[in-house]
Amino acid sequence: MSPLLSPESPELDDAHFALLAHYAKHLGRAPKAIRFATNAGDRRSRQKGHGMEMLELRAYQASDDLRHIDWRVTARTGQAHTRLYAQENDHQRLLLLDLSSSAYFGTRHTFISTRLIQLAGIIAWRSKQQGDTLSYRLTYGAEEHASNKSGTLSSLLSQLKEASHLEHRTNESRPDSIWSNTLLTNKMHNKDVIILTDKQTWSDSEESALMQLAKHNSVHWIQIIDSNVYNLPAGQYQMADRHGVKQVNISKHSMQQAKIDFFEQNAMMRKKLAAFGIRHQLFDITESPEKIARYLLSQGALH
Incomplete structure (x- = not known):
């Protein structure tokens, strides 16, 4: 046995x-992992050019990278929002x-x-x-x-x-x-x-x-x-x-x-x-x- x-x-x-x-x-x-997606703010998506995965969308903080500001959400809400990323293999x-x-x-x-x-x-x-x-x-x-x-x-x-x-x-x-x-x-x-x-x-x-x-x-x-x-x-x-x-x-x-x-x-x-x-x-x-x-x-x- x-x-x-x-x-x-x-x-x-x-x-x-x-x-x-x-x-x-x-x-x-x-097998290639199937990523799950929920509503805005909790979505994981492939981002061409970043080699990264988006983890979170949140209000902008002073230490955030300006390149990751989401201008559409910022314009819609009137408050600066930034995207947080993680490496796809993490x-x-x-x-x-x-x-x-x-x-x-x-x-x-x-x-x-x-x-x-x-x-x-x-x-x-x-x-x-x-x-x-x-x-x-x-x-x-x-x-x-x-x-x-x-x-x-x-x-x-x-x-x-x-x-x-x-x-x-x-x-x-x-x-x-x-x-x-x-x-x-x-x-x-x-x-x-x-x-x-x-x-x-x-x-x-x-x-x-x-x-x-x-x-x-x-x-x-x-x-x-x-x-x-x-x-x-x-x-x-x-x-x-x-x-x-x-x-x-x-x-x-x-x-x-x-x-x-x-x-x-x-x-x-x-x-x-x-x-x-x-x-x-x-x-x-x-x-x-x-x-x-x-x-x-x-x-x-x-x-």
Whole structure:
């Protein structure tokens, strides 16, 4: 069995993260990225002669290059406006990894938490290899880590390794969503945002923040489930969660009802995300993180 698909332990070590670098390097070539465009002020467009991409249109500031003043907007509004540019090859990415205590579970190969962490590791390595800018925020158990600085790969990998520790399933999940109420996400514009989480519910205020994030960025939502959990034979099982180990009686009827409830809730979530313009993709734990990373590559979320 592949060490990537079925690592020896759900708690990942340095050797496994080094292995992820190899897979990240050999993902293949990305197709030409499809740039997203929104309303005026948030549009990315090719500008002949600049070799640059326009990131933002805003009121003129004293330090701005006079060559980048937008005279049409200035004439229309009566206030000087300037265009801000970034190099076309400067891909900027935000990684959001949010693990509930329920993610530290799996019936085969590994845990859902481990698969999401593996994928985050591949994203981190690929961003480094391609020279892309990667900001991130991680929440798991009672822990939260975030950075928008360059050169933080070693710190990110260390935090991902720590996130794989099973002790975090005994902690209460953070009540707020990973994209809400932070300066890191509130100021995101024109970035590829990748959300990795097993959660699929949020409050009204969190929904407003998610809509705002999707309005100004290209958001990709990756969800991983263990479908085999709905095929377990009827009987009594020992289950471990944040409350400890307990006996759980499972019947064929309860399994079928749990499956129906999950996929009904998942369908509602997918419908909401689609309305926000967020690309959602559901993967089973039997699929390797390399395959999921290639999907992100095909969508332009990775390069």
